[in-house]
Structures are given as C-alpha cells and as structure tokens.
Amino acid sequence: MSEITYVRGDATVPSVKGVKVIAHVCNDIGGWGKGFVRAVSRRWPEPEKAYRAWHRDRAHNDFGLGAAQFVQVERYLWVANLVGQRGIRTGSKGVPVRYEAIDTALARLADKALELGASVHMPRIGCGLAGGTWSRVEPLISERLVRRGIAVTVYDHGEGQS
Template sequence: MEIQYIKGDATQPQGGGNKIIVHICNDIGGWGKGFVMALSNRWPEPEAQYRAWHKSGEGFRLGRVQFVEVSGNIFVANLIGQHKIRKDEDGNPPIRYEAIKEGLQEVADKASELNASVHMPRIGCGLAGGKWEEIEPIIKEQLTEQNISTTVYDF
C-alpha cells in the first residue's frame, strides 16, 4: 500500500468510515501555532484534552499519543513528537523522529482496532523543523506497510 497524496485540508478528511487525523504536538504543553490552529478552529476538544493531559502529567511524554473523538467517525491523534518548540543549543530542530515512529505505531494499533484510515498534513515538517525525506519512510514502515490506508494533505 502506498501513501496517497492529495491537495486539500487535513481537517476535512476524505472518504468513508472511521478516520484518524494525526498531527505533531510538543512535550511542553504548548498549543498555539501551525496545524493545531486549524484543528482548534474546527473542534475545541483536541486542544482542551491535550492541555488537560499535559497538566495531569500522566503518560505525557515523547512518543505517546492521545486520541480525541471529535465526531461520530473522526478522531484526532495528538502525537507528542517534538521536544520543546525551538532549536536546541546545537541547532537541532525540535522534531524527534524516534518519538514519531513510536507514536505512529500506537496510531497503527488504533487504526486497526477502529478499522480506520489515517489522514495528516506533512507532519513534523512545519514548526517542528523535520525533513519529509526522514518522515515519509517512518509513515510507510508504521502505517502503509501494515496495510493502513494513509492520506497526506497538501493545503
């Protein structure tokens, strides 16, 4: 199975059945720039639950995923895949590829459980500073090679 690339809005996932929208969050509880704003404009629940999760501290760490049901068949996956929000002292971007790999395994398990397709923007390539040529193989390994239908949206 291949990744499908389409022009469109990842907050309006195409197709029928259950859908999981994946996006990358940071590990410091910040929510306020990038794709999260499009999510917040559509549904208040992912931000509210992410902030509550951060506040509770329970299992809130790199590589973990929080699934938030936003409609009868759409879930948002808050995947913690970036450390802080700025480059570190060595100039490395906030992206953490291992955390994305770990989180996408959790997404794959949930997609299988729900018989859901997975939808996302080019995760990790905006504010997190990641490179698509690093992220795409992780998506293939964790999702499409597990026969999970995956669509990437270019806005």
C-alpha cells in the same frame, strides 16, 4: 503494498468514507497555538482541551515524547495528538522534531487505527514548525502504518490556509 496517497487540501476535512483519524505532531511542553493545531482548534475544541489536560496531569499519565492521545470529535472521526517534538525552538540540540518519538507515536497510532478500522489523514507531520524533513518522516509512516495495511492520506494545503 499500498502507498501513501498525496492530495491537495485540508487535512481537517478528509473526504473518504468510514472511520478516520486525523494525526498531527505536538510538542512536549504543553504549547498549542501555532501551525496545524490552529486549523484543528477552529473545527473542534476537544483535541486542544484534552491535550492541555493531558500535559497538566503529566505526572500521573503517559504524556511525553512518543506518546499518543486519541480524541473522538465526531461519530466517525478522531484526532490523534502525537508527541513528537521536544520544545518549540531550534537551539543547540537542533530542531524540535524527534524522529524516534514520531516513530513510537506512529506505532501507537497504527494500533488504534487497526482497532477502529480507520484510515489516517495528516499534513506533513513534523515538517512545519518542528523543523523536520519529509524524507525522514515518510519512511516512518510507510513502516508503521502503510506496511500494516492502513490507508494513509497526506495533505498539502492549498492557498489561503495556515
């Protein structure tokens, strides 16, 4: 079985050939503006626009914890908005990350990646502003993606990136 590949670099610039999906975790309240999404928005306006419209029309679509939205930004490149955190603040219910929602969204991502014949690229999802721990997220990625034969690269950003 293949493993997750770890590299230093920018997850918004995957350097492999073929179709690629850049995956990241979003919140369930329509907030977009801190963390990895800033790097996404600097490169492409479409994922933020699509996410905001998806949230705005949530009464009529599948927006919510565990949902996944796929936005094509280049001919062979997609961005996956995965809803995996409740709100944006740590409070009485703990940190915003919701592992079950990430797990559900990763299953949807796996289906899309297989349909596209794509590799998946991501930062350490759910572990920045969402407050999650990689030791809980990594097994979900292995189970949902790697086990199904999808190549996954996780990027640890170098100096000078937010």
